[in-house]
Amino acid sequence: MKKLLTGFAGATVIMAALGVGIAKADDIVVGFATASSGFMQAYDKPAQDAAMIRIDEINKAGGLLGKQIKTVAADTKTDRAEGAKAGLEVIDKGASLVVVSCDYDFGAPAALAAEAAGKVSFFLCAESIKAGIQGVGPHSFSASVLAAVQGATMAEWSYNKKKARTFYRLLDTWTEYNKGICDGFDWMLPKLKDAKLLGQDTFKNEDTSIAAQITRIKSLPQQPDAIMLCSMMPGVVSAVKQIRAAGIKSMILNGSGVSGGYWLNATPDLSDFYVPDQGSVYGDDPNSAVNDFNKKYKAATGGEPSSQYVYPGYVMIDVWAKAVERAKSTDADAVVKELEKMKDEKTLFGPRTFTSTLHHQNRGRYLITEVKNGKPGVVDEWTISEAIPVEYLMKK
Amino acid sequence: MTHRPSIFLRSLSTPLILILVLVAFLALATFMNSGPFNQVVIDGLVKVTLVVGLYVFIGNSGVLSFGHIGFTCLGAYATAWLTIPPLMKKMALPGLPEFILEAKLPYGLGIGFGALFAGAFALVVGKILMRLSGIAASIATFAMLAVINTVYSNWERVTGATSSVVGIPIVRVVWPYCLAAVVSIVIAHLYAISRSGLALRAARDEAIAASASGVDIGRERLIAFVISAVITGMGGALSAHSVGVVTPDTFYLNLTFICLSMLVVGGMNSLSGAVMGVVVLSVIIQVLRQFEKGVSLGGTVVSIPNGLQEIAIGIVMVVILIARPTGLTRNQEIVWQGWPFKRVSAATEP
Numbered sequence: 061m062k063k064l065l066t067g068f069a070g071a072t073v074i075m076a077a078l079g080v081g082i083a084k085a086d087d088i089v090v091g092f093a094t095a096s097s098g099f100m101q102a103y104d105k106p107a108q109d110a111a112m113i114r115i116d117e118i119n120k121a122g123g124l125l126g127k128q129i130k131t132v133a134a135d136t137k138t139d140r141a142e143g144a145k146a147g148l149e150v151i152d153k154g155a156s157l158v159v160v161s162c163d164y165d166f167g168a169p170a171a172l173a174a175e176a177a178g179k180v181s182f183f184l185c186a187e188s189i190k191a192g193i194q195g196v197g198p199h200s201f202s203a204s205v206l207a208a209v210q211g212a213t214m215a216e217w218s219y220n221k222k223k224a225r226t227f228y229r230l231l232d233t234w235t236e237y238n239k240g241i242c243d244g245f246d247w248m249l250p251k252l253k254d255a256k257l258l259g260q261d262t263f264k265n266e267d268t269s270i271a272a273q274i275t276r277i278k279s280l281p282q283q284p285d286a287i288m289l290c291s292m293m294p295g296v297v298s299a300v301k302q303i304r305a306a307g308i309k310s311m312i313l314n315g316s317g318v319s320g321g322y323w324l325n326a327t328p329d330l331s332d333f334y335v336p337d338q339g340s341v342y343g344d345d346p347n348s349a350v351n352d353f354n355k356k357y358k359a360a361t362g363g364e365p366s367s368q369y370v371y372p373g374y375v376m377i378d379v380w381a382k383a384v385e386r387a388k389s390t391d392a393d394a395v396v397k398e399l400e401k402m403k404d405e406k407t408l409f410g411p412r413t414f415t416s417t418l419h420h421q422n423r424g425r426y427l428i429t430e431v432k433n434g435k436p437g438v439v440d441e442w443t444i445s446e447a448i449p450v451e452y453l454m455k456k
Numbered sequence: 457m458t459h460r461p462s463i464f465l466r467s468l469s470t471p472l473i474l475i476l477v478l479v480a481f482l483a484l485a486t487f488m489n490s491g492p493f494n495q496v497v498i499d500g501l502v503k504v505t506l507v508v509g510l511y512v513f514i515g516n517s518g519v520l521s522f523g524h525i526g527f528t529c530l531g532a533y534a535t536a537w538l539t540i541p542p543l544m545k546k547m548a549l550p551g552l553p554e555f556i557l558e559a560k561l562p563y564g565l566g567i568g569f570g571a572l573f574a575g576a577f578a579l580v581v582g583k584i585l586m587r588l589s590g591i592a593a594s595i596a597t598f599a600m601l602a603v604i605n606t607v608y609s610n611w612e613r614v615t616g617a618t619s620s621v622v623g624i625p626i627v628r629v630v631w632p633y634c635l636a637a638v639v640s641i642v643i644a645h646l647y648a649i650s651r652s653g654l655a656l657r658a659a660r661d662e663a664i665a666a667s668a669s670g671v672d673i674g675r676e677r678l679i680a681f682v683i684s685a686v687i688t689g690m691g692g693a694l695s696a697h698s699v700g701v702v703t704p705d706t707f708y709l710n711l712t713f714i715c716l717s718m719l720v721v722g723g724m725n726s727l728s729g730a731v732m733g734v735v736v737l738s739v740i741i742q743v744l745r746q747f748e749k750g751v752s753l754g755g756t757v758v759s760i761p762n763g764l765q766e767i768a769i770g771i772v773m774v775v776i777l778i779a780r781p782t783g784l785t786r787n788q789e790i791v792w793q794g795w796p797f798k799r800v801s802a803a804t805e806p
Contacts, residue, residue, distance in 0.1 A: 144495060145495045145499070149491070165619070168700075172622070172626060173700075
């Protein structure tokens, strides 16, 4: 037993000695407390790569406040307790900006650690209103756009541009994100004159068959012009396939969760399928700078962006760096103040607005991607006519 | 006639040594004064509390319980209900009763109530479950875990369903966790040397003989079940305060199996095994994690691929169990009988 005791005592001392690394005092440090293993890695890694591209650009252009940006990273292992540790670790290494996991649930522990230490934290691409002031605190932000905006955008766009008047709402109750899309749709629909909801239904992402739901749609006296499908990977693919196989021809409106063409092989010849995107991953973005970014991304990572969820990472560093320049400091309160002054601040992927009550986008420009004969392409863009009120979102 | 000291005095060195080990970690954390290292130690101490809680029931009764992490969930949510600022609670968890909605207790009280809540629940459920024995009891406890998880994952207005519950005060100092682990060790030890603890171990080793000698097995098991629920409930509340977020899936299979593995690797029939299992496995995990990040040894950076830690820890556990099927401590307690330490079989003398 003595051996055992001395053994672990020795091990702890070694471990403690290895623990600490120190950054140079004259660098600005960005800390990534994100997942580099576990399932969240699939979401965090691409957005983080995009953030690195922006950091590179800034460093090459002379840095921030005359200093180079240095990055440190700690793996959350897609685990909440490890997330808190990862947050503390990057703060310990001097991070003035703590970047946390894409998803609110997995990013929150690290963001809370940053908040407690008085540091600015950014969720890579969380789309829940909780990812910010409401669920973390006054120094926390999200780089993406609220899920509700996606639902509202699709409703208003299809009403105006596709003359859709009758809708059907199909909600996959698996995640908050899905519910968020439908919340935005619910908020927008009553504002559209003569628009009518013919019916609504729910299913679960893991359901292998949605035959019952499809039967209910088919037995409606009149087929809807559009189906608002609030769902995400992986279950959404099967749902779409079943809807089309049943001969339902209505257009299908979605959230950004189905962005990207990687899954379309599973639904050959899919048509009348619409997706909101912050930027185009198909090489046809109306803004040529986005297409240039895609090339840069390919050069850096070896592949095209797989979905629009790459982009918020770039936006995040962009707006944060601008705020630091304007505040002339990395002090959290000063940076937050500058971020909150941003109103329709131009970024590569649409304007960004932050206020003292909302560190997220309750309005935003979206490109509309149409999938036609199995091929995705940008056909339009749309910004909802008014922002979704924070009070409405909080009640949900 | 030689006077034999009481069992309390004879066995006193075991909890003292274990407590010293934990206090050494507390001292090391204070000395290091580094945020992430503190968090590692906190995490370890929470695990010590949980595994000691498991030991109280599993070690003494010999019934493998898969359900105790359910109590951890109860404790964590109970302290969340009581310590989150009322304004946030009204928005996130509007279904709570009025007096809980208005409550804003300090974290110490929250942890206390969390532990009691888990204990009260165990008393009710245990009354039924403790009539079972062997594999039936194990499966029943597992069913209890599944029921608790399902209820907490779906009761939107009271638990926030699968959404994260935030606003729990975060405690980043180490001593409360150390104190809780020490308290749980003391409780576990006192129970083990109590009349009930002895009776239950007798029933574990020879059920029929114990029964014939007047041991009410169901009753003794229930006592152990409730005490261990209080400790694991306290551990759950602590884990809520260490991260600041609770979700039902944190307290499910992953945590169940890591805690059971720590107990089995340490030696599940001894308190020393429970503590040592956590300490040894936690240290190995941390060392492997350092290697994942890269360690510079004599100028060259040695690193292992991300995710290898989980595989390596599995292999380490297998090797330990092959070499020592009864755990690192061979199911014995560490006692002080002059230098060096000696092991005494837990079966004959705690």
